[in-house]
Amino acid sequence: MKYHDVIVVGGGLAGLRAAIEVNMHNLKAAVLSKVYPIRSHSIAAQGGINAPLGNHPRGGYDSWERHAFDTVKGSDYLADQDAVVTMIKDASERIYEMEHWGCPFSRNPEGKIAQRPFGGAGFPRTCFAADKTGHMLLHTLYEQAVKYEQAAERGELKIYNEWLITRLVVEDGVCRGVIALELATGNLEAFKADAVVFATGGCGRLYSNSTNALINTGMGMAVPYWAGIPLKDMEFVQFHPTTLYGSNILMTEGARGEGGYLTNNKGERFLANYPDSRKAMEVAPRDIVARSMTTEILEGRGFEDAYLHLDLRHLGEEKIATRLPGIRDICRKFLGIDPVDEAIPVQPGQHYTMGGIDCNKDGASRVKGFYAAGEAACVSVHGANRLGGNSLLETIVFGKIAGEHASNYIAAKADLGAGDKALADALAQEESKLEKLLGSDGPEDPSVLKEEMQNLMRDNVGIFRTKEGLSEAVPKIRELRERYKNIRLRHTGRSYNYDLMWNIELGGSLDVAEVVIAGALAREESRGSHFRRDFTKRDDDKFLKHTLAYYTPEEPKLEYSDVSLGYWEPKERKY
Amino acid sequence: MAEYIFEVFRFDPDADSKPRFDIFRVPPFKKGLTVLEALFYVQEKLDGSLAFRSSCREGACGSCAMHINGKYRLSCETQVKDLFSDKVVVQPLGHLRVLRDLVVDMEPFFAKYKYIMPFLMPGSPPPERERPQTVGDQMKVLPSVDCILCACCHASCTVTGTDPEYLGPAALLWADRFVRDSRDDALDERLRLVDQLHGIWRCHTIFSCQEVCPKDLDPTGAIADLKRRALRRKLLGQ
Numbered sequence: 114m115k116y117h118d119v120i121v122v123g124g125g126l127a128g129l130r131a132a133i134e135v136n137m138h139n140l141k142a143a144v145l146s147k148v149y150p151i152r153s154h155s156i157a158a159q160g161g162i163n164a165p166l167g168n169h170p171r172g173g174y175d176s177w178e179r180h181a182f183d184t185v186k187g188s189d190y191l192a193d194q195d196a197v198v199t200m201i202k203d204a205s206e207r208i209y210e211m212e213h214w215g216c217p218f219s220r221n222p223e224g225k226i227a228q229r230p231f232g233g234a235g236f237p238r239t240c241f242a243a244d245k246t247g248h249m250l251l252h253t254l255y256e257q258a259v260k261y262e263q264a265a266e267r268g269e270l271k272i273y274n275e276w277l278i279t280r281l282v283v284e285d286g287v288c289r290g291v292i293a294l295e296l297a298t299g300n301l302e303a304f305k306a307d308a309v310v311f312a313t314g315g316c317g318r319l320y321s322n323s324t325n326a327l328i329n330t331g332m333g334m335a336v337p338y339w340a341g342i343p344l345k346d347m348e349f350v351q352f353h354p355t356t357l358y359g360s361n362i363l364m365t366e367g368a369r370g371e372g373g374y375l376t377n378n379k380g381e382r383f384l385a386n387y388p389d390s391r392k393a394m395e396v397a398p399r400d401i402v403a404r405s406m407t408t409e410i411l412e413g414r415g416f417e418d419a420y421l422h423l424d425l426r427h428l429g430e431e432k433i434a435t436r437l438p439g440i441r442d443i444c445r446k447f448l449g450i451d452p453v454d455e456a457i458p459v460q461p462g463q464h465y466t467m468g469g470i471d472c473n474k475d476g477a478s479r480v481k482g483f484y485a486a487g488e489a490a491c492v493s494v495h496g497a498n499r500l501g502g503n504s505l506l507e508t509i510v511f512g513k514i515a516g517e518h519a520s521n522y523i524a525a526k527a528d529l530g531a532g533d534k535a536l537a538d539a540l541a542q543e544e545s546k547l548e549k550l551l552g553s554d555g556p557e558d559p560s561v562l563k564e565e566m567q568n569l570m571r572d573n574v575g576i577f578r579t580k581e582g583l584s585e586a587v588p589k590i591r592e593l594r595e596r597y598k599n600i601r602l603r604h605t606g607r608s609y610n611y612d613l614m615w616n617i618e619l620g621g622s623l624d625v626a627e628v629v630i631a632g633a634l635a636r637e638e639s640r641g642s643h644f645r646r647d648f649t650k651r652d653d654d655k656f657l658k659h660t661l662a663y664y665t666p667e668e669p670k671l672e673y674s675d676v677s678l679g680y681w682e683p684k685e686r687k688y
Numbered sequence: 689m690a691e692y693i694f695e696v697f698r699f700d701p702d703a704d705s706k707p708r709f710d711i712f713r714v715p716p717f718k719k720g721l722t723v724l725e726a727l728f729y730v731q732e733k734l735d736g737s738l739a740f741r742s743s744c745r746e747g748a749c750g751s752c753a754m755h756i757n758g759k760y761r762l763s764c765e766t767q768v769k770d771l772f773s774d775k776v777v778v779q780p781l782g783h784l785r786v787l788r789d790l791v792v793d794m795e796p797f798f799a800k801y802k803y804i805m806p807f808l809m810p811g812s813p814p815p816e817r818e819r820p821q822t823v824g825d826q827m828k829v830l831p832s833v834d835c836i837l838c839a840c841c842h843a844s845c846t847v848t849g850t851d852p853e854y855l856g857p858a859a860l861l862w863a864d865r866f867v868r869d870s871r872d873d874a875l876d877e878r879l880r881l882v883d884q885l886h887g888i889w890r891c892h893t894i895f896s897c898q899e900v901c902p903k904d905l906d907p908t909g910a911i912a913d914l915k916r917r918a919l920r921r922k923l924l925g926q
């Protein structure tokens with residue numbers, strides 16, 4: 114049995130930042146990740162990261178209050194306002210820290226970190242590193258992790274590459290560690306820890322039209338859910354307006370921030386025709402733009418009834434080459450077009466998971482010693498809709514906070530190193546489950562189940578939702594969960610058995626998908642990203658509250674909890 | 689059109705005495721079909737034992753590099769039709785031990801990267817706000833910072849093949865990225881690490897790294913830059 118003070122699951126931005134924090138507290142931290150850290154989904158973030166630095170000529174009057182207000186308004190008042198304030202007050206310091214650690218941010222003529230406008234923000238406050246901000250940030254944190262992996266001056270920092278966590282071990286309300294599968298050998302192992310931080314990212318691949326990495330299956334949310342920790346606000350799924358037609362690769366919001374146009378098959382900038390987006394046009398918040406686009410396509414003003422145009426041509430080659438080189442590269446490689454000469458075919462697609470593992474603004478959950486951070490967590494700072502550039506911020510702010518609180522918890526913990534028996538029992542159970550799965554010989558082809566789930570989520574739990582569609586999805590997902598019990602694996606070897614890995618994760622995806630559906634059906638209102646055609650208004654009397662879903666073997670059990678207000682009164686969200 | 693013929697390298701060191709190629713028929717089931725999507729088709733529909741890595745599917749994470757029809761490339765951003773061939777031959781990265789099929793041992797590659805101290809080493813404690821950097825100075829670390837550590841360059845380098853201890857194009861590119869950063873103050877230390885028997889002088893400027901780099905980076909140029917700086921330091925004391 115391996116033993117570390119703190120185990121961080123996930124090597125993305127949130128996970129690495131948490132591990133570095135634990136390491137700074139002179140504790141032994143281990144990062145477990147199913148891929149090498151720099152292969153995490155954070156690498157793909159393009160547009161930027163928000164902080165009220167006030168470096169832009171038009172940003173001089175920006176302040177934490179304004180940034181926090183934009184965030185709360187953007188969230189359609191579902192965000193916990195104290196948590197938002199915590200995040201924004203810490204934002205500038207975290208950005209400067211990343212800069213001090215070497216992040217190659219783009220600069221303005223004064224030599225300061227450059228900032229640009231982004232959707233839903235009152236001031237240009239999005240810091241960026243060309244259009245590869247996630248890549249630059251993740252490499253910077255990985256570099257710091259590499260530095261302290263070898264250095265003796267602080268606590269231990271160890272990275273376990275290519276381990277899949279299958280189980281969280283909780284004993285009498287106290288977290289004891291995790292069980293993980295080593296992909297190289299196919300062996301399961303128990304990892305004892307006095308605290309565990311989950312930073313496992315979002316679950317975009319519940320949907321067929323997602324911008325997310327293939328590895329974002331939702332397994333990292335299913336594991337704590339199975340261990341009794343509720344998932345919060347899972348019905349809030351952000352759809353990004355501009356994803357590349359065909360592959361749903363993201364075309365950053367920065368492309369619109371830099372002045373790109375959205376046009377329909379008549380060549381009109383159609384956002385002017387919708388009251389919600391008339392003023393802000395292309396930089397209106399994502400949910401609003403995505404809905405206008407979907408309506409446009411449904412009403413026949415799209416191309417091939419499937420996509421619209423993102424037109425950058427008027428920006429000119431130089432601006433496209435210096436500010437949006439990643440976009441240009443993707444267009445060339447995946448479509449064979451150059452945005453300098455041609456408009457880009459785009460359609461809305463699943464993009465971000467606002468919901469997640471229920472935790473508070475310390476990253477702490479209701480299980481002692483169990484923390485969550487980043488996209489996997491729901492603090493909640495994004496509420497019903499996340500503003501572009503705020504989730505990268507969330508990863509480094511709450512990664513640090515979770516690492517800090519986990520470390521403090523350990524400092525005060527009495528029974529350090531306890532839990533051997535619980536871990537051994539859990540390991541034995543996981544062993545027999547794995548044996549059973551490897552020997553499974555049912556009639557169901559798991560790749561078909563996955564496809565059916567992803568299409569169901571896209572069609573029935575997408576941008577526009579109705580009671581009929583959602584009620585239909587409930588028995589359907591249950592049927593898929595049943596059929597999952599009768600799957601057949603195609604390969605029974607142990608070493609690098611990806612068939613096994615993907616299909617263990619499919620079990621997690623199905624259960625998390627069920628939570629999204631249940632939450633969406635129960636929430637009879639429209640708020641932020643959650644749009645019900647049958648309840649088109651926000652209903653604060655009934656639904657100004659967080660959904661909490663608890664695991665039971667039959668179906669998720671829903672409860673609700675209060676939203677923390679106190680700074681700003683809920684108002685109608687208008688742009 | 690008819691089907692594509694995929695010839696895929698297979699090897700399980702625990703079970704097989706030697707590697708082999710398996711042949712799979714993959715229909716062009718989707719417009720813009722990529723090699724990665726074709727491999728998933730094989731794994732999900734034809735042979736679940738096929739092992740290969742992937743994550744982002746958009747050329748950003750560096751997981752899926754392999755040898756495809758004569759060239760090291762990222763399988764996720766390689767469209768099958770762009771190969772202009774009905775036959776697609778897929779092999780693992782070279783100069784790295786095969787763990788299974790298309791999965792190779794990346795540890796020696798990362799060890800080299802870690803060896804060159806890939807992190808900023810500034811000479812002074814951090815100011816309260818950002819360290820100032822001019823637009824021009826920031827541009828000097830571009831585009832090297834775009835490296836995704838996919839190891840295409842490592843696999844294509846003939847020197848890496850003959851001298852396993854050679855630091856290789858990726859690690860040296862990263863060394864140069866930090867040397868070029870106006871905020872870094874560790875030139876001596878950095879040159880000491882690369883100006884050695886298995887370092888910069890091993891590069892024979894064959895340019896294969898530059899040719900295969902999916903991000904169009906120029907490790908050969910970066911190595912030349914390090915050579916220049918090392919010479920200047922030695923001869924002129926600059």
Ligand SMILES: Cc1cc2nc3c(=O)[nH]c(=O)nc-3n(C[C@H](O)[C@H](O)[C@H](O)COP(=O)(O)OP(=O)(O)OC[C@H]3O[C@@H](n4cnc5c(N)ncnc54)[C@H](O)[C@@H]3O)c2cc1C
Binds near residue numbers: 126158279506
């Ligand atoms: C294409 C794209 C562009 C984006 N652009 C922006 C942007 O411009 N600005 C912005 O603010 N946000 C952006 N976002 C959102 C932002 O990138 C993510 O929310 C953020 O990077 C998530 O980071 P994370 O550390 O929480 O998780 P991730 O980076 O997703 O990391 C999750 C980690 O958990 C590991 N893991 C998961 N499950 C398991 C398991 N069961 N066992 C072991 N390991 C596991 C994975 O291996 C991985 O290391 C973008 C998102 C997308 C899809």
Ligand code: FES
Binds near residue numbers: 749765
């Ligand atoms: S899967 Fe990420 S680069 Fe190919």
